[in-house]
Amino acid sequence: MGAPEIATAVLDVRNLSVAFATHTGPVAAVHDVSFTVAPGETLALVGESGSGKSVTSLAVMRLTPPAPRTRLDGQALFRSRDGTVRDLLAVPERAMRALRGNEIAMIFQEPMTSLNPVQRVGDQIAEAVMTHRPVGRREALDRAEHLLARVGISDARRRLAAFPHHLSGGMRQRVMIAMALACDPALLIADEPTTALDVTVQAQILELLQDLQRETGMAIVFITHNLGVVAEIADRVMVMYAGRIVEQGEVGPVMRAPLMPYTQGLLRAVPTLTVSDGFVPLTSIPGTVPSPTALPPGCAFEPRCPYALPGLCDATTPPLDDAFDGQQVRCLRWDAVAALEARP
Amino acid sequence: MASFLLNRLIQSVILLALVSVIGFAVLHLAPGGPLSQFALIPGMTQEQLAHIAHEMGLDRPLPLQYWEWVSRLVTGDWGHSYRDNQPVLAIISGRLPATFELMLTAIALAVLLGVTVGVLGAVRRGSIFDSLATVGAMVALSIPTFWFGLIVIYIFAVKLGWLPAGSRSTVGDGSFSDYFRHLIAPAVVLALVEVAIWSRYMRGAMLDVISQDFIRTARAKGLSEKSVMLRHAFRNALLPMIELAGLELPTLLGGALVTETVFTWPGMGRLFLDSLGYRDYPVVMGILMVSAVLVLIGSLFADILSAAADPRIRL
């Protein structure tokens, strides 16, 4: 496989599509998704449950169910430490395994269940080390202790012997992060790492991730449905709906002036921390994300969209349009919507 | 731990008391009695039968008989068989080794085979192997054990002559290979249902575990599928199996009864049938109590072992 040019990016996903086999035929969960993430950069992947954001990340990790149950199309180009660039969707499983947990690490939403309940946390971290480094158990445990200390767990030596159920949720997520950092990954995929945590703990974890990113220069793909978190941590943001990217761009413009009605809806659903703007009514988007087996014709968001235009939105599938400042949006009426939104 | 044990002990005593009342009532309230075996002896008179009934204590009120039986039971005197006058406990303990031999072999077979099949089925979920194992297990669960036993005897003992038709050993042989040859067929027959149960449970437990988040974590670490399955999935899936071993004991005992009958295996199950035929109440009650105790000990052990194997459980 030739080494395609991916500029400075660690990960360059091109036209990724994911389809699952069901008894009624293949169901596409992710459609034609492309994005890049550079070292030291944090890309936020935003969407409601079922929007395809987790599937996208799992596809990059190749942790979706194996073929023929899942069909992966497109490319996910990844630059390794040694500078080689490979397509993660095409490398053999063995090579992929060597990357997982080593150069690409992942942490998950539920720290309660993401740790093996019957294995001591020290061993779980050490296992990650030993899988990719030629070290013995003792060395690996030393490294685990070091990692635990680094993610801010006090009394790390003693904690090595703890079982997950001895630890609080925040502690467990720290353990997960320590495990992910075991081999100094170039890319960390964090799948809703703070969703299950208390608000105060959330903030600590986000801070920790940012600190670690500064230290190591790793790229982070941060998956969340919480736009408040996005504003805090991300450099760029990518919004997904029904398996497609519907809007993406620098975090500032997107958060300030979202072009896609869906993003707007999401933002309205976030309680604002700043009250200076006065009272902003908290609203939720009516309806739910359509099932991938029953996508509406035209724009997938059309049935829930306040700006939907009958005869247009329910007939034509919108493309991903370039708007200003590198911001992209998938809406047939984005300029009209922008105008309407801009009105007081 | 101590309070757990005490609690369990109290519960067990209550359970055993219930078991004994139910068993005693069922046996003694039903028509027929141990005297009918003597009734047909020529010259047996009603007076003599009444005399025997009196000597056996069968003519006293039932609650009194129960009370006497229980109060002797707790002192370790389980009474004497009506048939051969041997102490019940001695009779039963004489039969237990044979039953244990059969049960342990069967359970070992069942655990080995069942766990393997279950794990493979879960790992290759939806494969042809998995489908075959699923259907096979369901059929195995539906085959009447005694019928399967008869068919095995017909094929392997009668037609092919490879295995003995029954019994635990050839009298006067006593070599290991002789015991082993006798053990094969009944152990396999008894294990059939258990293999099916274990493979289904194991498959289910594996699937449960495989769908859990920490398996994804393990994969994300870059572990090979084999390590993921063995080190993470399998270990966790084994935990509920310990409980199963405890829960399956009554089924296994019941299966042993039928298997022992078909293969004329001199164990507790056949003793039960024989004693039932003769209305040998003390022995029948003794067996019911022993099996209840075994079941209770089994579930207690299962709980303790579970606690030992699973750091989340504290007794």
Next chain:
Amino acid sequence: MSSATVAAAVLPNRRLAGTSPRSRAWGRFKRHRLAMFGSGVILVLVFAVIFGPMILPFDPLHIDLRHRFAPPPGNGHLFGTDQLGRDLLVRLLMAGRISLTIGFMAMVVSTLIGTSVGVTAGYYGGLVGTVLMRIVDAVLCFPSVFLLLALAAFIKPSILTITLIIAATGWMEVARVVQAQIKALRHRDFILAAEMLGASGRYVMTRELLPNAAGPIIVAATLTVARAILAEAYVSFLGYGIQAPTASWGNMLNNAQQYLNSAPWLAIFPGLMITLAVTSFNFIGDGLRDALDARMDLT
């Protein structure tokens, strides 16, 4: 014999989409190939045992000693004849009536007992619940074959008595399933709401709790049919079953045992019928479990 229930407890999940919960359940059931197979077999069996004996030109009770042990297929006897020269096929079908009837009736009785005990224990909890469930535990302490035989050994065998003793030894698992279900539902909001509105215990139990526990009860009931058919076979095989000349699969097997060498078909056919019927019910139970498990709606 608890094994049947056990096995089905852990069958592969399938997920599908649909509209109403009921049609979704039916959709799931339809897609469960084994369950559909089982349903087909049982339908055919029921049809055959009802109409088969009317069509076949043989009297299941007519003894014809000149044609004993005719091997199948011979003399128009598709499955051969038995030790008294009776047509084996027609006897198998007549036996099927008995075995299936016992299976169904025992299911109904044990489901009634089990459900009553389970609902009561689950709803009231506390002392009543503890006592009831301790009794369940105590009965479960006996291997069910032991209890079955202990009862059968003393009772004059008839369809009714056999049904009752099978039911008497088979209600405990239903009770456990129901009790667990009810206990889980007990503190749900809608029940608490009903109680706050002043609904009586009985009303809550029968109108609110029971319908919500219907799924597990239906599954347990189906598996109980399978178990009851097996139990009848065990009891008959050990000599305590249905009286001659009435045939049941169990007593046909019992009688065939001694002809295993000379007339093996006498043992093979009833054994296959039992296996087929029991397997089918287990398959159905399995499919129902998948179909009625609402959790499987979730993706």
Next chain:
Amino acid sequence: MNDDRHTTCTASAGGPSRRRLLALGASAGALAWLGPQAGWMAQALAATPPAKPTGQVVIGLSQEPTVFHPLLVHIEVDEAVYFNLFSALWRVDPKGNFVPDLVSEIPTVENGGFSADGLHWRIKLKPGVKWHDGTPFTAEDVKYNIELIQNPKFLAGRKAGHELVRDITVVSPTELTWRMDKPYAPYPAILSWTFFVPKHIFEKEADPNKPAFVNKPVGTGPFTWVERIPGDHITLAAYPAYHGGGPYLERLVIKYVPDLTVLYTQFQTGDIDYIGLQGITPDHYEEAKALADRVVTPVPQAFIENIGLNLGKPVFKDLAVREALYWAMDKKSIIEQIYYGLPTPTESYLPMQSWAYNPDLPKQSYDPEKAKKILDDAGWKPGSDGIREKNGVRLEFTNSTTAGNHVREQAQQLLQQNWAEIGAKMTISNLPPAVMWGDYWMMSKFDSAMVGIDFMVGPDPDATDFFASKSIGAKGGGGQNTCQYESPEVDACLAEGASTVDQAKRKAAYLKMQQLTRQDLPYLPIFQYAMVQGVKSKLQGFAPDVSVQENCYNANTWYWA
């Protein structure tokens, strides 16, 4: 599975019944049944026994011997052990003659053994006989045993005869005398299966009903106790100091295989050397005969298969009903088809080998038309459903036997069809043995029953227990006249037969009595049983005997060629 024929075909489950003397000290026994085996017997006798006990024989029984105290109440199968472990005063050979066992000579009037009126007895014992533990056997032991049986606290298997013994006097260690309260003809036969236990051990037992003795019984028989594996087998070893011939086998294993089919299979595979008790099932007879190196022979037994009719039930009070049912019975099909022609049709309650057997009874034949006519004549008219009735009594009844006896169940079903043809409705209602032979049978609660009964008192044709009007349990009697048959003439015959020692007078009484029972039909006789026994042809010294069920009574003379 758990076969129960001991209580079913063999209504006399009792121990004492097992040695059925064909003739009381006489040679009148009809020995025709020995004919077919003559050639084989000759061959068996051709070899010579080994100089010292060698080899073992495995005897397969379908029931388990469990009572090792021969005087306690026990069942038939237990005696397989007694014959080899213990001794009686004398035995009975297959020809029906008494032969000395513990006595030095059989007492007769001529040698002064007993007085002409049968009241005074003098027994002379063999000198030098020792118990297995080395203690000498003496006349004190005999006295102790008879007194033990008489002890009211002791649960004796059989007290009949022994109860009449008075004034036992030990004259010397080898001689004793006693007096009988009244003459009792069957007593010598009873003594032939009264096995003795050692006084010196029993004196130390706290409770003679629950002796420790049974764990390691000590006797004077040809084999000594080795071990019992409950539920599996009992091992006996040769007793070199045995006072009689042999033993030639080093070990005798009595193996318990509860399933007749499995038992046969094990005989087939060679695991078992001899099948006794219930033998090989009739359906396997043809197949078994073809086995190499096996001798398979039908052996007549004293059991008579009957339909017992409870005369206490209104439907059976009418002799016409009993006669009609008898004529409508397809005996031939039962015997030839269902029982493979092994048993012999009979009209009597006695086995045809008995000296008291009456061969001149009227012969039944299958004649449904005659049966219908008898019923028509007696006023039994068919109702709307075809079932006959008379005076409001429907010709409808149940028939019971032990559940699980498959062959008999087949016969029941055939009879059901036979009787349906003449308008009698019979319903099969089989019961577990413990119910069937409990009050249901003893207190005459059944309608009709299909039973195999040995009506004799052991070898003696006295059937008082089954036919005397004082023996009706349901009417407070002490016996087993469960058909509630009351006939003053029969009572008279029975009284005459039991009290006289004159053989000719006894025979006349019993011949007449058989006529009466054939006429009154309290039981519908079907056939006399034959058991198919199988033995390896290399086993020598083996001699079948009509009067025993498991022919290990003479295992002391067995050896391997």
